[in-house]
Amino acid sequence: MKQYKVELNKKISLAKLDPNETGDFDGGKEKGLKAIEKLNAELQELQELLYAEGKHKVLVVLQAMDTGGKDGTIRRVFEGVNPQGVKVASFKVPTSEELARDFLWRVHKVVPGNGEIVIFNRSHYEDVLVVRVRNFVPKEVWSKRYDQINEFEKILADNGTLILKFFLNISKDEQKERLQARLDDPSKHWKFSLGDLNERKLWDDYQQAYEDAINKTSTKYAPWYVVPANRKWYRDLVISTVLVDALKSLKMKYPKPKDNLDGVVIE
Amino acid sequence: MKQYKVELNKKISLAKLDPNETGDFDGGKEKGLKAIEKLNAELQELQELLYAEGKHKVLVVLQAMDTGGKDGTIRRVFEGVNPQGVKVASFKVPTSEELARDFLWRVHKVVPGNGEIVIFNRSHYEDVLVVRVRNFVPKEVWSKRYDQINEFEKILADNGTLILKFFLNISKDEQKERLQARLDDPSKHWKFSLGDLNERKLWDDYQQAYEDAINKTSTKYAPWYVVPANRKWYRDLVISTVLVDALKSLKMKYPKPKDNLDGVVIE
Numbered sequence A, B: 001m002k003q004y005k006v007e008l009n010k011k012i013s014l015a016k017l018d019p020n021e022t023g024d025f026d027g028g029k030e031k032g033l034k035a036i037e038k039l040n041a042e043l044q045e046l047q048e049l050l051y052a053e054g055k056h057k058v059l060v061v062l063q064a065m066d067t068g069g070k071d072g073t074i075r076r077v078f079e080g081v082n083p084q085g086v087k088v089a090s091f092k093v094p095t096s097e098e099l100a101r102d103f104l105w106r107v108h109k110v111v112p113g114n115g116e117i118v119i120f121n122r123s124h125y126e127d128v129l130v131v132r133v134r135n136f137v138p139k140e141v142w143s144k145r146y147d148q149i150n151e152f153e154k155i156l157a158d159n160g161t162l163i164l165k166f167f168l169n170i171s172k173d174e175q176k177e178r179l180q181a182r183l184d185d186p187s188k189h190w191k192f193s194l195g196d197l198n199e200r201k202l203w204d205d206y207q208q209a210y211e212d213a214i215n216k217t218s219t220k221y222a223p224w225y226v227v228p229a230n231r232k233w234y235r236d237l238v239i240s241t242v243l244v245d246a247l248k249s250l251k252m253k254y255p256k257p258k259d260n261l262d263g264v265v266i267e
Helices: A029-053 A070-077 A124-128 A145-158 A172-184 A186-191 A194-201 A203-217 A232-248 B029-053 B070-077 B124-128 B145-158 B172-184 B186-191 B194-201 B203-217 B232-248
Strands: A057-064 A086-090 A117-121 A161-169 A224-228 B057-064 B086-090 B117-121 B161-169 B224-228
Touching: A029 A070, A029 A232, A057 A070, A070 A117, A070 A161, A070 A232, A124 A145, A124 A203, A145 A161, A145 A203, A161 A203, A161 A232, A172 A186, A172 A194, A194 A203, A203 A224, A224 A232, B029 B070, B029 B232, B057 B070, B070 B117, B070 B161, B070 B232, B124 B145, B124 B203, B145 B161, B145 B203, B161 B203, B161 B232, B172 B186, B172 B194, B194 B203, B203 B224, B224 B232
Parallel strands: A057 A117, A057 A161, A086 A117, A161 A224, B057 B117, B057 B161, B086 B117, B161 B224
Antiparallel strands: none
16 A cells, blocks of 8 residues: 555656556455455554553544545544544634634644544645635745645654545546435435535646645655545555554554552452 | 433432343343444434534533443444544543633533534533542532533523433442453553542442432433443443434434535536
């Protein structure tokens, strides 16, 4: 799965990456789902260890085009993981209090503490994505944000945060199918707004904005993974694998008991 | 399961309630676990509907003696429910900023918003439990808090919050067994502190404090349920049933689409 990590000295081109592929995974969906199940059990154990040790912090950033599968990823990959140790932060339209400050202010408030996993469902990257595509601020403002993001993430990493950033890469055709499926299912209509179709019209602009963001903010301490996401099971398999491997690499240990428990009797 | 709800005009006596019972449930653990699975699937759907409708807020308060099973309840009852719609709030030792304000200030900050479920793992009730038993504040301060809690919860309920409060009722013997099991398992020693045993010595004082709290703050808008919790599966079954029934009683509906979607074509 290492192949999906964006290399430091290489620029990626999204047009050349296939959202449909399943890499060199030997087996189809059924085998993939079994592998995910096993990884999920590992993740549950690693999360408990992370919490017990209380030393590292984990930040997972999820970004995708509309219908890209952020919600599904969170449900599937983190299923059964103790909800007390995993928080999801979603970023809505900024409040006036938030707009009066730098764009990272509201983000900093919700970063993980020791022993915690926080998942950003959308993130500070929207400030160089929709904000750029929709011209919410002038270019001279958003163009400086890439460096600011790198600096901000460095501060977090230097203070014990494992940062993993995933771009769920779906194709334009796949998005069409998913939007159509929502349209065909009346029970999903409440989620549907015509605004989603306006965003779709800007597909190429968004792809460009994503490509730039990924190329400018892939760092050693906060790497991007471009995940082929047309097939949901493969998307979940890639993310689960990266996450489990990264947590294992922390070489965490259960802490020693606070007290000497020799000869303790419970009355 | 209605029998576990504390009636408004009746005082409960914890000593008379059996933590070991399984009520009139027809069937043992195996049948219980199957029923929980079914309730869990219902809960997942109801949570989605709650989120979609965005009208009601749900606050679940969990209180218990040490080892009473709050963590296990959260994992089991809410397994598979979308983590984006369910938040867990834990209350640690208050900060100086929190201590400088009324005891409900930090609690108010984390109440659920529209469409959200928030689970309090411990809560403002600690301010009439450990605070009372340990004399952290004088009686004239804590004794006024029952009314303040009722007033606070009334404000939340009047503003669209469904409040369900559960006391997980274990016996003193069961606590002994659970503490012993932790002591016998070296991998759990990091969780064990001798302070837990000091709290156990105050068992009767805590039972009295719980009984008073439950009797003084069982209201129509924020009822207490005293859940027999020696058997974990039965505890989870009771809580799942109460939760699902309460959510159903809200008679929620999926909202109408924001836009007229007739004849929409996705290009």
